[in-house]
Amino acid sequence: MIDEQARLLSNREVAADFFWARLNAPYIAAHIEPGQFVNIEVGAGGAALLRVPLSVSGVDREAGIIEVLYEAVGPKTRALSRFGPDAMLPTLGPLGQGFAPPEDRQVVLVGGGIGVPPLLYWGLELRQRAHQIALLVGARTANKHLPSELLTPAADRVRRATDDGSRGHAGLVTDLLQDELAGKGPCAVYCCGPPGMMRATAALCLAAQVPCQVSLEAYMACGIGICVGCAVELAAAKGDTEYGRYARVCVDGPVFDSRQIQWPT
Numbered sequence: 001m002i003d004e005q006a007r008l009l010s011n012r013e014v015a016a017d018f019f020w021a022r023l024n025a026p027y028i029a030a031h032i033e034p035g036q037f038v039n040i041e042v043g044a045g046g047a048a049l050l051r052v053p054l055s056v057s058g059v060d061r062e063a064g065i066i067e068v069l070y071e072a073v074g075p076k077t078r079a080l081s082r083f084g085p086d087a088m089l090p091t092l093g094p095l096g097q098g099f100a101p102p103e104d105r106q107v108v109l110v111g112g113g114i115g116v117p118p119l120l121y122w123g124l125e126l127r128q129r130a131h132q133i134a135l136l137v138g139a140r141t142a143n144k145h146l147p148s149e150l151l152t153p154a155a156d157r158v159r160r161a162t163d164d165g166s167r168g169h170a171g172l173v174t175d176l177l178q179d180e181l182a183g184k185g186p187c188a189v190y191c192c193g194p195p196g197m198m199r200a201t202a203a204l205c206l207a208a209q210v211p212c213q214v215s216l217e218a219y220m221a222c223g224i225g226i227c228v229g230c231a232v233e234l235a236a237a238k239g240d241t242e243y244g245r246y247a248r249v250c251v252d253g254p255v256f257d258s259r260q261i262q263w264p265t
Ligand SMILES: Cc1cc2nc3c(=O)[nH]c(=O)nc-3n(C[C@H](O)[C@H](O)[C@H](O)COP(=O)(O)OP(=O)(O)OC[C@H]3O[C@@H](n4cnc5c(N)ncnc54)[C@H](O)[C@@H]3O)c2cc1C
Pocket: 037, 047, 051, 052, 053, 054, 055, 056, 068, 069, 070, 071, 072, 073, 074, 075, 076, 077, 078, 114, 117, 118, 216, 217, 218, 219, 220, 254
């Protein structure tokens, strides 16, 4: 892990308040694995001390480029959205533990909102290893969906859902997952999105006896395991964490086997 001076190459809005940034960061590009993240310093006034944790959504190793997709929701992400080409952004990475490979050929990726980006990098990698990928994407409304050109390279099939029925299935993305699990043999599920969606996905996979990995989000300060601000409760104490019943999302995760997590009831 290093703190690399990343040069912003482009930073454009691709859906309502969703930005796609490409950064030249050769060390991170060469080493980051799907599911890992970076911590970008954006110098946003009072929030300057805290960096923005963002998953990497794609990598061009030869060109030394990493890509991130983010929603401008608050001071730091809005500050990031205002930078233009050639801005230099201190970027710490690679951080955290990424996705573990699936045992089965069939893979279902389930993403909601800002949870989609890490699944895109993972889908791209898995397709190169000849896995069959279905990507299920949920959003509140049509203009919150990422454009097809960013989604289709990561999957053999893309299915969309919206809460208000304005694009794709009218309802929850977990309805699509239920449908996928009913028609499939052995498969592996990877999920990232709002907590309720991940909890529902974990429950469906448990019932179907399908392995499921979730990429958790937590409020993070240091991002490197020191402040313990990102603790998540585990279903059972794990011998190999210093914190017994808790794990730190930034270094023990963000990716966990869904059965490890104590999901709130
Ligand atoms: C490992 C990891 C990977 C992430 N990857 C992405 C990504 O690829 N794309 C992306 O858009 N965002 C991602 N996020 C979330 C992103 O870091 C936060 O949205 C961002 O820090 C918000 O900062 P802000 O100052 O703009 O807004 P804030 O003012 O800090 O927050 C704005 C709103 O978002 C909520 N929020 C902020 N941070 C979090 C969080 N960590 N978890 C849940 N709710 C939060 C707040 O409650 C508030 O409602 C990731 C977070 C983590 C921990």
